[in-house]
Amino acid sequence: MKALPNRVYASFFKLSEKNLQGDWVVLGGALLHLLGRHVRTTTDIDLVPLLRDGGKTANAQLAQSFDLAESLQVPIESINSAALHFLKKIPRFEKELVLMHTWKTGRMFRPNLYLYFQLKLARLSESDELDCVEILKLELPEATEPELKRILKEMRSLKKKSKNDQFARIGRLIEAVREQIARMDEE
Amino acid sequence: MNNELVFHQIRTFRELQGLTQQELARLSRVSVPMIQLIEGNKANPSIEVLSRVCGVLGIELSFKVQVDPREQVGLYFGLVVSETPARIRMLNSESLEQWLKMGKDRATEAPERVHEAWESVLLAIYEYYPSYFQRLEISPPKKVTGRIIKLKRIALERLVEVMNS
Numbered sequence: 001m002k003a004l005p006n007r008v009y010a011s012f013f014k015l016s017e018k019n020l021q022g023d024w025v026v027l028g029g030a031l032l033h034l035l036g037r038h039v040r041t042t043t044d045i046d047l048v049p050l051l052r053d054g055g056k057t058a059n060a061q062l063a064q065s066f067d068l069a070e071s072l073q074v075p076i077e078s079i080n081s082a083a084l085h086f087l088k089k090i091p092r093f094e095k096e097l098v099l100m101h102t103w104k105t106g107r108m109f110r111p112n113l114y115l116y117f118q119l120k121l122a123r124l125s126e127s128d129e130l131d132c133v134e135i136l137k138l139e140l141p142e143a144t145e146p147e148l149k150r151i152l153k154e155m156r157s158l159k160k161k162s163k164n165d166q167f168a169r170i171g172r173l174i175e176a177v178r179e180q181i182a183r184m185d186e187e
Numbered sequence: 188m189n190n191e192l193v194f195h196q197i198r199t200f201r202e203l204q205g206l207t208q209q210e211l212a213r214l215s216r217v218s219v220p221m222i223q224l225i226e227g228n229k230a231n232p233s234i235e236v237l238s239r240v241c242g243v244l245g246i247e248l249s250f251k252v253q254v255d256p257r258e259q260v261g262l263y264f265g266l267v268v269s270e271t272p273a274r275i276r277m278l279n280s281e282s283l284e285q286w287l288k289m290g291k292d293r294a295t296e297a298p299e300r301v302h303e304a305w306e307s308v309l310l311a312i313y314e315y316y317p318s319y320f321q322r323l324e325i326s327p328p329k330k331v332t333g334r335i336i337k338l339k340r341i342a343l344e345r346l347v348e349v350m351n352s
Contacts, residue, residue, distance in 0.1 A: 075333030
């Protein structure tokens with residue numbers, strides 16, 4: 001099966017500069033590919049516009065994302081902006097964004113560790129678990145103990161509502177985060 | 188109404204419920220040859236006959252099949268979640284596995300839009316539940332079109348419900 005080829009990620013920022021204006025957030029499995037972790041297959045690039053003007057330019061930004069898909073030579077359906085719906089549900093999500101890339105007419109953000117986990121935990125499929133493990137590995141050098149404890153709190157509350165495989169996946173993630181906190185305490 | 192699509196589902200549902208053509212004919216008060224013709228896409232049954240057959244199998248006839256992409260996925264995936272008798276409505280990841288294995292040979296014969304829906308379900312499993320996918324011994328979709336990507340997102344919503352049930 002043809003997933004998105006690596007050339008898509010290699011040219012993503014360059015082509016974003018040409019096609020996109022304003023502020024954007026890249027999320028999901030594609031973010032890991034952009035950070036150099038090609039650990040799983042995905043056919044989506046979760047890319048959402050940050051509607052700083054209250055949505056006045058939303059349509060124009062959506063059209064820009066189609067242009068980007070065309071430039072990347074992927075189906076326009078590969079660019080998915082539906083994640084905006086979930087992002088907006090998280091209070092003060094803007095505070096959890098990290099600047100990734102800037103250009104003359106725009107900026108690209110990504111979620112921090114806490115926000116990345118929050119977005120993934122609601123569904124927590126096998127791939128979501130893998131994504132969380134990978135982002136944790138990537139962010140650990142920068143992660144702080146309070147941040148990890150925040151994540152732990154979220155996961156513990158979700159664990160109570162989950163069952164079966166999802167319950168097991170949250171359990172493994174809790175263990176991974178707890179391990180890191182314990183290491184920090186030792187140091 | 189897409190007859191081929193509905194007839195294809197009748198056979199799938201009958202087999203899924205372990206019914207023979209004779210049993211289905213008896214339960215729906217239709218002749219055995221009529222059931223054979225329906226399943227072979229060679230009949231043009233009245234809505235009344237079709238409703239009786241579908242009623243036995245727990246299939247709700249919908250005339251919006253070609254309108255809403257959800258219905259397309261619905262017929263090949265959502266059906267196992269919400270539009271079928273209680274036995275199938277109790278679907279979990281194990282029964283989904285059986286259902287998928289059973290449908291894999293049939294999928295290639297299916298009408299194009301149903302086939303796309305099938306591929307979208309496979310793609311959702313392949314991307315989001317890879318170890319589960321491996322167990323199925325089914326090949327991932329060879330060609331991923333924009334439409335399959337779009338349908339995959341709908342399929343994923345249902346899939347998560349099944350996997351977390």
